[in-house]
Amino acid sequence: xxxxxxxxxxxxxxxxxxxxxxxxxxxxxxxxxxxxxxxxxxxxxxxxxxxxxxxxxxxxxxxxxxxxxxxxxxxxxxxxxxxxxxxxxxxxxxxxxxxxxxxxxxxxxxxxxxxxxxxxxxxxxxxxxxxxxxxxxxxxxxxxxxxxxxxxxxxxxxxxxxxxxxxxxxxxxxxxxxxxxxxxxxxxxxxxxxxxxxxxxxxxxxxxxxxxxxxxxxxxxxxxxxxxxxxxxxxxxxxxxxxxxxxxxxxxxxxxxxxxxxxxxxxxxxxxxxxxxxxxxxxxxxxxxxxxxxxxxxxxxxxxxxxxxxxxxxxxxxxxxxxxxxxxxxxxxxxxxxxxxxxxxxxxxxxxxxxxxxxxxxxxxxxxxxxxxxxxxxxxxxxxxxxxxxxxxxxxxxxxxxxxxxxxxxxxxxxxxxxxxxxxxxxxxxxxxxxxxxxxxxxxxxxxx
Amino acid sequence: xxxxxxxxxxxxxxxxxxxxxxxxxxxxxxxxxxxxxxxxxxxxxxxxxxxxxxxxxxxxxxxxxxxxxxxxxxxxxxxxxxxxxxxxxxxxxxxxxxxxxxxxxxxxxxxxxxxxxxxxxxxxxxxxxxxxxxxxxxxxxxxxxxxxxxxxxxxxxxxxxxxxxxxxxxxxxxxxxxxxxxxxxxxxxxxxxxxxxxxxxxxxxxxxxxxxxxxxxxxxxxxxxxxxxxxxxxxxxxxxxxxxxxxxxxxxxxxxxxxxxxxxxxxxxxxxxxxxxxxxxxxxxxxxxxxxxxxxxxxxxxxxxxxxxxxxxxxxxxxxxxxxxxxxxxxxxxxxxxxxxxxxxxxxxxxxxxxxxxxxxxxxxxxxxxxxxxxxxxxxxxxxxxxxxxxxxxxxxxxxxxxxxxxxxxxxxxxxxxxxxxxxxxxxxxxxxxxxxxxxxxxxxxxxxxxxxxxxxxxxxxxxxxxxxxxxxxxxxxxxxxx
Numbered sequence: 001x002x003x004x005x006x007x008x009x010x011x012x013x014x015x016x017x018x019x020x021x022x023x024x025x026x027x028x029x030x031x032x033x034x035x036x037x038x039x040x041x042x043x044x045x046x047x048x049x050x051x052x053x054x055x056x057x058x059x060x061x062x063x064x065x066x067x068x069x070x071x072x073x074x075x076x077x078x079x080x081x082x083x084x085x086x087x088x089x090x091x092x093x094x095x096x097x098x099x100x101x102x103x104x105x106x107x108x109x110x111x112x113x114x115x116x117x118x119x120x121x122x123x124x125x126x127x128x129x130x131x132x133x134x135x136x137x138x139x140x141x142x143x144x145x146x147x148x149x150x151x152x153x154x155x156x157x158x159x160x161x162x163x164x165x166x167x168x169x170x171x172x173x174x175x176x177x178x179x180x181x182x183x184x185x186x187x188x189x190x191x192x193x194x195x196x197x198x199x200x201x202x203x204x205x206x207x208x209x210x211x212x213x214x215x216x217x218x219x220x221x222x223x224x225x226x227x228x229x230x231x232x233x234x235x236x237x238x239x240x241x242x243x244x245x246x247x248x249x250x251x252x253x254x255x256x257x258x259x260x261x262x263x264x265x266x267x268x269x270x271x272x273x274x275x276x277x278x279x280x281x282x283x284x285x286x287x288x289x290x291x292x293x294x295x296x297x298x299x300x301x302x303x304x305x306x307x308x309x310x311x312x313x314x315x316x317x318x319x320x321x322x323x324x325x326x327x328x329x330x331x332x333x334x335x336x337x338x339x340x341x342x343x344x345x346x347x348x349x350x351x352x353x354x355x356x357x358x359x360x361x362x363x364x365x366x367x368x369x370x371x372x373x374x375x376x377x378x379x380x381x382x383x384x385x386x387x388x389x390x391x392x393x394x395x396x397x398x399x400x401x402x403x404x405x406x407x408x409x410x411x412x413x414x415x416x417x418x419x420x421x422x423x424x425x426x427x428x429x430x431x432x433x434x435x436x437x438x439x440x441x442x443x444x445x446x447x448x449x
Numbered sequence: 450x451x452x453x454x455x456x457x458x459x460x461x462x463x464x465x466x467x468x469x470x471x472x473x474x475x476x477x478x479x480x481x482x483x484x485x486x487x488x489x490x491x492x493x494x495x496x497x498x499x500x501x502x503x504x505x506x507x508x509x510x511x512x513x514x515x516x517x518x519x520x521x522x523x524x525x526x527x528x529x530x531x532x533x534x535x536x537x538x539x540x541x542x543x544x545x546x547x548x549x550x551x552x553x554x555x556x557x558x559x560x561x562x563x564x565x566x567x568x569x570x571x572x573x574x575x576x577x578x579x580x581x582x583x584x585x586x587x588x589x590x591x592x593x594x595x596x597x598x599x600x601x602x603x604x605x606x607x608x609x610x611x612x613x614x615x616x617x618x619x620x621x622x623x624x625x626x627x628x629x630x631x632x633x634x635x636x637x638x639x640x641x642x643x644x645x646x647x648x649x650x651x652x653x654x655x656x657x658x659x660x661x662x663x664x665x666x667x668x669x670x671x672x673x674x675x676x677x678x679x680x681x682x683x684x685x686x687x688x689x690x691x692x693x694x695x696x697x698x699x700x701x702x703x704x705x706x707x708x709x710x711x712x713x714x715x716x717x718x719x720x721x722x723x724x725x726x727x728x729x730x731x732x733x734x735x736x737x738x739x740x741x742x743x744x745x746x747x748x749x750x751x752x753x754x755x756x757x758x759x760x761x762x763x764x765x766x767x768x769x770x771x772x773x774x775x776x777x778x779x780x781x782x783x784x785x786x787x788x789x790x791x792x793x794x795x796x797x798x799x800x801x802x803x804x805x806x807x808x809x810x811x812x813x814x815x816x817x818x819x820x821x822x823x824x825x826x827x828x829x830x831x832x833x834x835x836x837x838x839x840x841x842x843x844x845x846x847x848x849x850x851x852x853x854x855x856x857x858x859x860x861x862x863x864x865x866x867x868x869x870x871x872x873x874x875x876x877x878x879x880x881x882x883x884x885x886x887x888x889x890x891x892x893x894x895x896x897x898x899x900x901x902x903x904x905x906x907x908x909x910x911x912x913x914x915x916x917x918x919x920x921x922x923x924x925x926x927x928x929x930x931x932x
Contacts (some may be wrong), residue, residue: 123493177629275776
């Protein structure tokens, strides 16, 4: 026995077996003989921590990380700055090795942090209530659509074509069994939703309207106008937003959204190939009891001291079973904690500053690139940190050349929008320096055929 | 001592991080963005200093029980030790600073890890192909139910029912319902296993699958598993395995060998990745050959020595989340599997079984359960015999907190009154198990001698018993100034 994670010695095992009254562990295995394995699993043999470290480091060196490469792709996962305290505090193992806080008295740390997270998110989005997290922005949006369907028994949901295409795919997968019809709202030459089309297609059978703001292309939707159209028919206005943009831009609460969701990765979680997500979910107070996911509430202990506890659990799967508002159990609590620490750290002034840096960098980049021969800007709406550029040759070829200069280029939009072949989506966050921006501009200038 | 909320520590002018300067005036901003798009009001974020911030969250951490500080024997949750090397390696910059849309040639190393993890899970489970897309166990269940639905739609068979034993986790019926199925409950027999008569009576051509947890939530291996699979398969249904309890089976038997057609894994249970205070987890799904076409997009494939993402799978149910799953969690599971290897996994399961039986044996006379006998990796006891003293299982759980022990899962499975569901895990020493056993024996004694001590517990936690009724009656879900 050579496993550092198993404390039982041979003697411990013998003592325990004697107490149980059997001679071997074999006697405790109640698996029928005919289905027991007769030979060991065909897996690699155990290796030591040193060997594992060597192996994983070697594998990791085959990746081009944004630590070494300058990153310009966006499209839902962003290279934002993460202050050192975030990872440091989130690495407190009292927090990350705890379970879901079902036993309130033993989980006040996690519960208070989630309560603070809910407050921070409500304030930032200017929405009444937030849950404790969903898996990611896409599944959070899908759950929003299902919740809207529970609230308004309509037939269809109108979805902006400028919504992240992967979010649309997840939405489709989730809503298919319920029979909800999804209809896509086309976009105009501004790069935003076609309001005339929307006005024509709206009727009482529309459960909800889903938009993304800033949209997948980076542009700002006409949120107030859309709100008026949606609410005229009693439909629900569902918005997916970028939390960093809210340091500068009007919030979903300000433009009267009914459900606002977001991908929370930009709030303190690393990109990790899109594998460190956080589904933000907020809504109006009156829909609190229809909301999916866990919710923490403030209360008192029996001596009147402030305490926190999971509330409204009768909505959840472990109590309501097939009648639950969602099947979600394990969520992204640690990423919500990171968002809580991040927002507390960055603070009121910091988030404004970060939003302005994104604004400045992206506008500098766009102005310079659209001035290069062969490059142009197809859409005219205002944007925040991402924008679309029409390229003289395929983005794939451009990105290949950029890669040689240790730059990760834009996202090839032809991948999701056939009509946007030879267009890419660029993003410049607060992390990009003037030197990095100029280097990209100068390289693009050299690549025009 | 209570810890003030971060908002209550805020003072204008304080900051916890320094950022680069920016000179962008109102007019310039408006040049980029017309003013009606701009935010009208403040953000409502606190303004605290870095030392205050650090102390705040460090203090909060001290108000938690956790695996690293306490025994945490939550049944069906597999709260095993989370190895530190997993954390260190998963945080390597070249693994966690990667954009999901960067060229495949620049992410071959991480795709190797993801691909090999899938292959190892296939071997452990006897499944033909594994997808790492689902973000958690319940997400894996939903993904699986959608695949089963797609398969029957493909075959033009109308099946809208799912059979679920009454001992099942709540996520099983919730996931089935979300996937558009009706749930039919199957009774357990007096031994705590699936009642074959109830199963035969309910199994027909309208049933898409049975969702089984093996070992079940009583910690018992379904001895009739082959008969169960035969009954379901003979009517054209699938056997779905809820992999929550896989920690009992590794290297001993494979779900694929006892009739499972499709299953999910919980990497945050069996494969040692931390629970994070409620996530992130990872809930990969594995399937036998005939369900492979329906796996979610994309799958990770290998051609010669190159890994790629395959989206060309016309029968797939589509995407269940953005990008490629909870990648960071998968890296940790990969590290665990490599450290344990083929020799270690069986030892994990054997020691988990040994520890659960040791606890069962030592406590079953004091906390007798209606289901007796040898268990697998967890045991279910009952506090029912304490009710005559006015003590509920909830009180026993709260009293355990005073002993510095996180209580087991309580009131589950639903088929046991006053249930205490105990899963000790292989990573706890005999000394820890003995401390736990002695604590529960001591509590039994207290119930006899001074039951109010137990009924009023806990006594030395950061807060005393919290008022849940009040919290639910008038929900306060965010902090507001001047309430």
